[in-house]
Amino acid sequence: MLCELSQNICAKCHRTTGNTQFAASRAKTGNCEYGRSGVDLCMKKRWLKWLRLTTLLAGAALLLSACGRADLSALNPQGAVAKEQLDLMKISISIMTLVVVVVFLIAIYVLFRFRRRPGNDGIPVQVEGNHKLEIVWTVIPLILLVILGVPTVQTVFAQAQDHSKDENAVIVKVTAHQYWWEFEYPEEGIVTAQELVVPVDSRIVIEAKTADVLHSFWIPALAGKIDTNPAGNVNRMFFDTPDKTGIFLGKCAELCGPSHALMDFKVKVVDDESYANWLAAMKAPAVLPEDPAIADAFQKKCLSCHAVGELGGPVYPNLTGIGDRETVAGILVNTDNPQYWNEGSVYENIYRWLEDPQKIKPGNAMPKVELTQEELEGISRYLADYKLNYESEELKNNDATSDKEERQ
């Protein structure tokens, strides 16, 4: 029997049905008017009430969650993985807020109520303890921990799943270097650096390792971090891209040397059309500088370490399409929007970098290359103009609006 007739109240959920036909319907079906699903609905409503209460608590504690840049903040997640992680934070912070509030209330009460007043020099009762109380504050924390522990374990396993066999997953091999990031797309046979270009609304499977010291791969708005270990000890993780395009900030989170603070990268989420264009453009043959003198200098002095297209060496950052990137060396921001104290046009930034790489990123592997003034300017101009022009019209429009928003 699911319903109690007398007060028109559902026995399972104690919710008044307010239905006078109740008796009749019960007589026929032996069930409440809502039937089985009705009870489920009631249960759900009650559960929602609790949920609302907890969210209220969480909301109070997370007032600041609206803060932070949408492209950088873990409190403003843009992908499913980061959202799950934030959900776990919300559960834990709700429970913990409760604990802190209880402790603070007791502490404040005690400090006011039991302070020694002038003239009151008596000796208080010497209490040894209280078993009931002690059991209460042992058992309640245990229950709270179960409430937190269950979703924790679930999320641990959910986020450790291997999605590399998924049909639509984009597999990216991430190799960290002092102080730059290499992104290899093994399925496509292309390699790029500093900017991870990925399609919207898809699952990105990361296989991370390092070429030198420990680093940690972190895109706060999309997913938590994973360390990059040396020597074939590959770490795997995945994250989901949002269904709209955008550019997200990535950081190195493990101390890796003097320029650890400067080891930023970008994740560029583009629409499918742009992504296909980008893949094609990355595979296209390289274009060398038109001026033969500059081309010669570039090949001799740059391509010994770097690569463009099919030319050059694989050891240091791949420069194909560097003119399209959001930053030079991850830290010189290519924008005319003066908000970072560290920006300039692509040309200015490449020029600045080539002038003295050690000044921009102390301790990085690139020495100051001997270039004549013409070579310096020519190579900077060439690289700044080395664009892949892969952006679809839609993406270009989006970029323009977001730039405008940024400026406001």
Next chain:
Amino acid sequence: MAHGSHAVKRYTGIMDWLTTVDHKKIGILYLLAGGFFFLIGGLEAVLIRIQLWKPLNDFVSPDTFNQLITMHGTTMIFLAVMPVIFGLMNCIVPLQIGARDVAFPFLNALGFWTFFFGGVLLNVSWFLGGAPDAGWTSYVPLASTTFSDGPGVDYYVLGLQISGIGTLLGGINFLVTIINMRAPGMSFMRMPMFTWASFVTSMLILLAFPALTVGLVALMFDRIFEGNFFDPSAGGNIMLWEHIFWIFGHPEVYILILPAFGIISEVVTTFSRKRLFGYSSMVFATVLIGFLGFMVWAHHMFTSGLGPVANALFSIATMLIAVPTGIKVFNWLFTLWGGSIKFTAPMLFAIGFIPTFVMGGVTGVMLAAAPADYQYHDSYFVVAHFHYTIVGGLVSGLFAGVHYWWPKIFGRKLNETLGKTTFWFFIIGFHMTFLIQHFLGLLGMPRRIFTYLDGLGFNEMNLISTIGAMLMGIGVICFVINVFVTSAKPKHATNDPWEDGRTLEWAIASPAPEYNFAQLPLIRGYDAYWKEKREGNKEMQPAEPLGPIHMPSPSILPFFMSVGLFISGFGFIFHQYVVAGIGLAITLGCMFLRSVIEDHGYHIEPEEIQAKGV
């Protein structure tokens, strides 16, 4: 006199301090040295905060910044708070259990001097070749010679090994002292909480520090003798270092915090005039925290790729620690409940400790949820969390303890007004510095970065944090002034200067005479001295007749043994193996002398004791 046959030279002045084996003087040496290193570590912290007060600041270079963060962490943990803890343990534990000294006075002196010279060796690095710069965790490969070829990390490896000897000796010494040297009637379940905490901490030291030593020796072999422990290209493994470091590193944080728990228990009971609520559950919780502390090290490595099973297990194990910690917090609150609370300077620090530590504790549970930790890890959230526990918790606790026991140690009460000023600057500055850092981390600021771009939303919070750090600095300066002002005052603290002392140390003179108890006291219950006072007795009842007291002889050997290690450390750092050999020869020579020279100590005769007025 039969006992007078061993003529022993009793030194005065500086020689007295270099040769002393008296636990109270060694305690003072620990407090002074720890306090000195605390000021150095604090200065490093202030420099770090100045560098970060605005975006793209160039106050220090990136290299210097990495040296500053490494030395700040290493100095604060190993050379500042640990020695101050040992200082308080030395000064107080023998008095609390009714002992005349620690079990091994000579080793006690040796422990101090090895710690001291290890610390000096580490800090000399600033002037000779550059300080270590791979973080206080010194993760390989960054700390290997391939990526850190200067002597910096060598200073870290050798300095910590030498000072680690001191810590291990101290731990063993206190274990033996507490097990063997309790006065008649002082059963384990009558021991004061501070002694209990010292006991469990010593146990943790005994089990955890050897792990660190093994790691440091292996890293030393890698760096100096081209070993391959942590070199992946030669079959070594970098995860090995992470595990070894944290198998030591996590118990270490409980080594630090348990004595603070002990101090808070003493201060809270004294100034609320109440017996500790739930004493036996407090003891149980302390032991349980110590035990669980060994089960959770991998929560420092959630992002290192351990896999879901390990991450889940270590998440749950870590969360469990909240239970015994919660028991402690509520026991303190219910000790205050119904009490008669007096707000002295030490009590303010203790009351500040409780909510502050709870905040650090709850963020600890939040960090225990592994998937959320993927976001928190190595961000400013973690920086905020561990400063809440170690600074808001431990350092507040140490301030409470130092203010509380100052009269017992030095015979003078610290100035209360200055003490309260210290508290308010310190606690307000502290929350200003670190509360905001939780949000910095969540908004995407990684830890250990020497600078950040403008426009990322970090500016205001970093500025607030820096201002807070300055306020904490002012608080510490107030304390230093207090120390100097107080030391100019006459020594006239009574036996029981707070008037509500409960434990044995308050039954004897302030400062205690060199033999502590003319007659060993008879312990008739928990809160031994309180019990006697409540029964109308002015002092403890003696458990033995007045007689000659056997005392250990002072010795310069611990000092020279440590000097030898210091010299050999330099030899190893600069690959001058002759120098290293000479240093080791000095140490071994001193050990030889210690073994062959017969020394039975000396006796203090009853006449002398009575002349001092017992």
